[in-house]
Amino acid sequence: EPEVTQTPSHQVTQMGQEVILRCVPISNHLYFYWYRQILGQKVEFLVSFYNNEISEKSEIFDDQFSVERPDGSNFTLKIRSTKLEDSAMYFCASRGEGYEQFFGPGTRLTVL
Amino acid sequence: SQKIEQNSEALNIQEGKTATLTCNYTNYSPAYLQWYRQDPGRGPVFLLLIRENEKEKRKERLKVTFDTTLKQSLFHITASQPADSATYLCAPAKGAGSYQLTFGKGTKLSVIP
Numbered sequence: 612e613p614e615v616t617q618t619p620s621h622q623v624t625q626m627g628q629e630v631i632l633r634c635v636p637i638s639n640h641l642y643f644y645w646y647r648q649i650l651g652q653k654v655e656f657l658v659s660f661y662n663n664e665i666s667e668k669s670e671i672f673d674d675q676f677s678v679e680r681p682d683g684s685n686f687t688l689k690i691r692s693t694k695l696e697d698s699a700m701y702f703c704a705s706r707g708e709g710y711e712q713f714f715g716p717g718t719r720l721t722v723l
Numbered sequence: 724s725q726k727i728e729q730n731s732e733a734l735n736i737q738e739g740k741t742a743t744l745t746c747n748y749t750n751y752s753p754a755y756l757q758w759y760r761q762d763p764g765r766g767p768v769f770l771l772l773i774r775e776n777e778k779e780k781r782k783e784r785l786k787v788t789f790d791t792t793l794k795q796s797l798f799h800i801t802a803s804q805p806a807d808s809a810t811y812l813c814a815p816a817k818g819a820g821s822y823q824l825t826f827g828k829g830t831k832l833s834v835i836p
Binding site: 642644646653655656659667669700702704706710711712713715716717 | 812
């Protein structure tokens with residue numbers, strides 16, 4: 612069964628460093644999303660991406676964040692200068708023609 | 724602002740009983756509502772979707788109701804099993820043309836053998 616994959620599973624970085632989180636969505640899906648979940652809190656929407664551009668973004672998704680689909684399979688989230696409060700689980704999701712979203716296993720980001 | 728409340732943070736029930744989880748929302752009118760399951764350290768997994776013009780939806784042991792007057796959805800698991808233990812997330816759709824998911828905090832269900 613097709614699934615969304617994410618790498619790495621755990622990323623540790625120093626405050627102020629740039630990180631890139633990678634996702635491979637389900638191959639025939641056209642809509643891509645990033646969410647984050649701070650430990651013990653709810654899953655929060657960051658950004659949605661369709662047709663090579665951002666379609667929606669939340670207040671969390673400020674200038675420090677960017678997304679890209681560099682090729683036909685990968686979807687990336689970049690955080691330019693990480694802060695302590697960026698520590699969270701980051702989930703990628705993709706959607707086909709239906710409404711349901713398929714989530715990846717997540718990348719745990721730890722900012723020291 | 725939009726608000727989603729799930730009835731309790733934790734719910735413990737005996738195996739074989741029916742679990743009922745509540746999701747209330749305020750300050751918007753979703754066109755549809757989804758329920759997801761999340762296991763510790765994992766991504767949410769889609770379970771069911773119900774549209775605003777549907778009163779009830781079923782899938783195997785799962786049942787969802789949607790009352791747009793009360794602004795409430797109920798999620799039922801019948802004949803619950805220990806394997807049903809997880810956190811269940813409610814996600815009303817934000818609005819027409821928007822597909823982002825706005826999740827509640829979730830209800831952690833524990834089914835006791």
